[in-house]
Amino acid sequence: MNEGWKSLGFENYNEFLLSDFWKNKREWILSCFDNECQICKSKEKLEVHHLNYISVGNEGMDDVTVLCRECHNGKHKKRDICRQEQL
Ligand SMILES: [Zn+2]
Numbered sequence: 001m002n003e004g005w006k007s008l009g010f011e012n013y014n015e016f017l018l019s020d021f022w023k024n025k026r027e028w029i030l031s032c033f034d035n036e037c038q039i040c041k042s043k044e045k046l047e048v049h050h051l052n053y054i055s056v057g058n059e060g061m062d063d064v065t066v067l068c069r070e071c072h073n074g075k076h077k078k079r080d081i082c083r084q085e086q087l
């Protein structure tokens with residue numbers, strides 16, 4: 001698997017999520033999706049869900065979606081990489 005965060009110099013996905021780079025990008029993604037959950041339209045506890053991990057660090061609108069915590073948890077049947085507390 002060719003993880004995008006490595007090309008940005010981050011050791012792992014978690015380090016990427018804690019970076020200012022991601023903080024800014026996350027704000028931008030949320031505003032692109034009208035700051036609302038794309039499933040239930042909630043504006044609370046929003047998180048960015050990566051549809052793939054190859055694009056991490058260079059996400060386009062087709063690579064991510066915005067979900068509230070409840071809907072995001074529903075997307076992840078078992079614990080995986082996208083389900084970090086900081087996301
Ligand atoms: Zn929701």
Ligand SMILES: [Zn+2]
Pocket residue numbers: 048049050072075076082083
């Ligand atoms: Zn996710």
